[in-house]
Every structure is written in structure tokens, then in C-alpha cells.
Amino acid sequence: MNGRHRGKDGVLVRLSLGALLSVALVAVAAAASFVLPPLVQPASSERHAGKVIWADLVTPDLAAAKRFYGALFGWSFNDIHTGASDYSVALLDGRPVGGLYQHTLRSGEQRQPAWLTFISVRDVADAEHSILAHGGKLLAPPRLYAERGRQAVFADPQGAVFAVLQSSSGDPEDVLAAPGEWIWSSVLTRDPDQDAAFYQNVFGYEVFEMPGEDGAMHIVLSSEDVARASLNTLPAGGAAKRHPHWLNFVRVTSATDTITRVASLGGRVLVQPFRDRHGGLVAVVADPAGAPFGLLEWTDADSKDTAK
Amino acid sequence: MKILMNRRSRRALILAWLAALAGCVAGGGYGGGASVGYDVGFYEPYGYDYGGWGPGYGVGLPRRGYDRGGRPDDRAGRADGHAAPHPAYRPASASRPMPSLPSRSRGR
Numbered sequence: 165m166n167g168r169h170r171g172k173d174g175v176l177v178r179l180s181l182g183a184l185l186s187v188a189l190v191a192v193a194a195a196a197s198f199v200l201p202p203l204v205q206p207a208s209s210e211r212h213a214g215k216v217i218w219a220d221l222v223t224p225d226l227a228a229a230k231r232f233y234g235a236l237f238g239w240s241f242n243d244i245h246t247g248a249s250d251y252s253v254a255l256l257d258g259r260p261v262g263g264l265y266q267h268t269l270r271s272g273e274q275r276q277p278a279w280l281t282f283i284s285v286r287d288v289a290d291a292e293h294s295i296l297a298h299g300g301k302l303l304a305p306p307r308l309y310a311e312r313g314r315q316a317v318f319a320d321p322q323g324a325v326f327a328v329l330q331s332s333s334g335d336p337e338d339v340l341a342a343p344g345e346w347i348w349s350s351v352l353t354r355d356p357d358q359d360a361a362f363y364q365n366v367f368g369y370e371v372f373e374m375p376g377e378d379g380a381m382h383i384v385l386s387s388e389d390v391a392r393a394s395l396n397t398l399p400a401g402g403a404a405k406r407h408p409h410w411l412n413f414v415r416v417t418s419a420t421d422t423i424t425r426v427a428s429l430g431g432r433v434l435v436q437p438f439r440d441r442h443g444g445l446v447a448v449v450a451d452p453a454g455a456p457f458g459l460l461e462w463t464d465a466d467s468k469d470t471a472k
Numbered sequence: 473m474k475i476l477m478n479r480r481s482r483r484a485l486i487l488a489w490l491a492a493l494a495g496c497v498a499g500g501g502y503g504g505g506a507s508v509g510y511d512v513g514f515y516e517p518y519g520y521d522y523g524g525w526g527p528g529y530g531v532g533l534p535r536r537g538y539d540r541g542g543r544p545d546d547r548a549g550r551a552d553g554h555a556a557p558h559p560a561y562r563p564a565s566a567s568r569p570m571p572s573l574p575s576r577s578r579g580r
Contacts, residue, residue: 198510220512249510265510275515304511317512325516339578347573350531361560370564372571374530382530383561386571391533399524407517411531434522440532448522456522458531466535467575 198246200312201253202333203260211286212335214367214387216349218282219262219412220327223453226250226266232429232451233264236422237344237414256344277455280317281349281410282329283367288314291328294366321362322353324408338390340467347415348460349393353408356381356395363395374441411448413458419445422459442466536572 203217204210223229230252233239239254239261250266262279269275285291288306296302299321306316313332319325341347353359360371360383369385369392380397398406416422419437426433426449434456435448444461451457 222512222515251510265512267515269515276517278516280512307511309510315511327512337578338574339576340574342578348532352531357560364561370568370571371559371561372564372568373559374534374570380529384533384571386564389571390574391571394531394533396529396531399522399529406521409516413532435525438525438527438529441530442532442535444532446532448525460532462573464575464577467573468536 198244198249198251198309200244200251200263200309201242201260202311203313203329203331204333204336207332208334208337210334210337211284212338212388212390213284213286214369214385214392215284215335215338215390216281216346216392216412217284217331217335218327218329219346220280220282221262221264221277221451221455222267222280223264223277223451223455224267224269225453226252226264228430228452229264229455232431235429236425236431239344256342259345261345277451277453278325278409279412279455279457280325280327281412282315282327284335285328285330285367288316288328288330291366292316292318295328298362298365300362300366320351320353320359320408322355322359322408324351324353324359324410326410338388340462340464341415343415343417345415346412347462348413348458350411350413350458351393351395351408352398352406352411353395354398356383356397359408360385360395363393411456411458413446413460415462416459417461419447419459419461423447423449533572534570536575538570538572 221229230241233254234241237256239256241252241254241264244251244253252264253260254262254264292302292306295318301319302316303319303325304317304327306314308314311332313330315327315329317325317327351359351363360369363369363385364371367385367387369387372384372386374382374384374394380399381395382397383395384391385393385395393410398408423433423437430452432450432454433447434450435446437445437447437459440446440460442462444463444466445459446461447459448456449459
């Protein structure tokens with residue numbers, strides 16, 4: 165009787181040990197070996213602190229997202245599957261333009277898929293210290309990803325989520341984005357004045373306020389004489405559903421044509437094209453999972469010096 | 473002998489639990505999701521509402537060469553009608569031209 169019990173106990177103990185060690189090994193291996201490709205190849209010594217240098221989409225359906233963005237912008241994809249993580253690097257003409265990350269939504273969970281904006285920093289630890297000192301909140305602690313660099317995720321004092329990245333391969337050069345690449349970023353926030361102070365203190369931006377026809381605040385953040393992002397008052401009305409967030413814009417040659425394709429590919433048009441202050445059209449759309457992004461028409465001539 | 477076996481088993485089980493715990497911690501993640509391997513696996517609060525956008529709601533930037541009119545910053549036209557004389561940020565000097573996007577294309 166005692167012998168039988170000891171035998172059963174032994175089997176149970178061995179099974180438990182095996183299961184536990186398997187879980188531990190799989191988790192450790194997955195965490196340790198997640199390698200993201202470098203932003204810049206070949207590596208450069210360029211560093212543009214304050215520049216938006218990357219964007220990651222968090223989506224519940226990676227395959228659908230790849231179909232949508234591939235058909236819309238001509239992006240191709242390099243898949244990275246490690247342990248429990250499915251990630252895909254989006255490429256345009258062989259250049260990395262962003263990442264797509266599969267993250268399962270629990271049944272009944274209402275959360276918002278979104279593009280996460282990455283801002284270049286010289287040192288993530290210094291940035292973390294400054295962000296927390298100026299009222300930001302840490303969401304994902306600094307972590308080093310082999311080849312890509314060190315990154316961390318934060319929320320600004322108004323709640324808009326962004327990431328900082330200390331790229332291991334240097335930053336992408338400061339050139340005009342090609343059609344199909346990210347060209348512009350905006351922070352839609354309740355208090356652009358306070359948020360501008362936050363981003364200025366953390367990233368050292370110069371701050372320019374634009375006159376607004378609509379009575380809202382429009383602030384441009386710049387570094388190295390290059391405009392990096394705008395801060396805008398969230399439009400009035402329906403405030404309950406409006407939380408501060410970053411919104412990134414892809415350069416397009418025709419916003420009107422692009423929204424037609426968005427709709428045919430299963431996306432939605434959130435803001436119909438309208439003329440922005442540079443004379444080109446701007447629109448806001450969402451991919452099939454609901455992640456919003458902007459479209460911005462910009463011609464090469466818009467960047468030429470036309471000083472009066 | 474029985475006591476010895478139990479101690480060994482207990483020790484082994486405790487070590488295994490600790491190893492499993494370490495593995496989970498290494499996986500990390502925010503928002504309680506299964507983000508083992510990559511730390512951006514979380515979603516924003518649900519629901520964006522883009523009503524209220526339209527002509528006049530400029531999110532973009534001016535073309536290069538935009539004339540700032542010599543103002544350090546323009547605080548007219550605020551939604552609340554009260555131009556705050558001292559913004560929370562340090563406005564760019566009046567002599568600074570409004571920045572725009574790079575004019576150089578890739579490879580040129």
C-alpha cells in the first residue's frame with residue numbers, strides 16, 4: 165500500500181517538475197531570443213533626438229493587417245516568429261517602415277488597436293528619468309532588443325502613449341518621406357499647452373504655435389530645424405470617447421484615391437479628406453481591426469523654400 | 473528514507489516553481505496580456521471619435537517658408553477666447569523661421 169502511494173507520488177512529482185521546467189524554459193527562451201532587425205542598414209552614426217523614427221502596430225489579426233497594408237501601400241513583410249511572439253517588419257522598397265505585432269484580444273475585451281509611435285533618444289535611461297520627472301508614466305520598462313536597440317513605453321501627462329528608442333544602428337537620415345512612408349505625427353490632446361511643455365522638457369524641442377481658424381491650439385514641435393510633430397486640441401464634442409493619443413500620417417499622392425482603396429480593403433474612413441494648411445489634403449482612416457492612421461498629401465515642392 | 477525523498481521532492485518542486493516564475497517575469501508585458509518576447513503588446517482604451525474634424529482643423533504643417541509674421545507665437549483664436557500670456561512651454565524666438573519637413577529626398 166505504502167509502496168503504491170510512493171510510486172504514484174513519484175510519478176506526479178516527476179510530471180509536475182517536467183511541466184514546470186518546460187514552462188520556465190519556453191518563457192525564458194522566448195524572452196531572450198526575440199531579435200528585431202536594425203532600423204538602419206548599414207548602421208550609421210546619425211542621431212536625431214526627437215525625431216519619430218519608428219511605429220509599431222499592435223493588432224489582433226496580423227495576417228489581415230499584412231493584407232491590408234500590403235495592398236494599400238505596397239509594403240512587403242519579413243516575419244519574425246519567436247516563442248509566443250508573432251511580429252512582422254513592414255518594408256517599402258526594401259527599407260523598414262514599421263512593425264506589426266500580433267496581440268490577442270480576449271473574448272469580449274474592448275480595446276483599441278493602434279500604431280505606437282517611437283521617438284529617438286540618445287539614452288533611454290535619461291529619457292525615462294526626464295519623462296517621469298515631468299509627469300509622464302512608465303508603461304513598459306526599458307528593454308534591450310538585440311540589433312534594434314533599447315526602448316521603453318510611456319504615457320504623457322495627458323495619457324497619450326508613446327515609446328522612446330535608442331537605436332543600435334543609428335537613426336534614419338533626415339530626408340523627405342516617400343509616398344507610402346510615415347511623414348508626420350500629431351498628438352491630439354486636451355491641453356496642448358501643457359503637453360508642449362512636457363515634450364519640450366523631455367526632448368528639447370523648439371515650440372511654434374500656429375494660428376488656428378477653428379479656435380483650437382495647433383503647436384509644431386521641431387528639432388534640428390525640422391518639424392517633427394504637432395500638438396492639437398482634441399476637437400470639441402463627444403469628449404467621453406476621446407482620449408489623448410498620437411496619430412501618425414502616411415504620405416500619399418492622392419488622399420481621395422487612397423480612401424477609396426481603404427474602404428475596398430475593409431478599412432474605414434474616419435475623416436473625409438480636407439485641405440490642410442499646406443494646401444494638400446489630409447484624411448484619417450482605420451485599418452480593418454480599427455487602428456487609426458492619417459493620410460497626408462505632400463508634394464516635393466511643399467518642402468522647397470518659398471520664403472516671402 | 474521517506475523523509476529524505478520528501479525533502480528532495482519539495483526542494484525540486486520549489487526550484488521548478490522559481491524557475492517558472494523567473495521565466496514569466498522575463499517574458500514581461502504590460503496590460504496583462506501574453507506579450508512574452510515583446511513589450512508593446514497592449515491596446516489603447518477603446519474608441520476613437522474623430523467627429524469635429526474638418527476645414528480649419530489643421531493637423532499638418534505649413535509649407536517651407538511660411539511667414540510667421542514676426543510673432544514669437546500666435547495665441548489668438550483660442551477656443552476659450554482667453555489668450556494665455558505665458559504659455560507653459562518656452563516659445564521659439566520671433567526670429568526663428570517656421571520649420572517644415574526636410575527638402576532633400578533619399579539618395580540625393
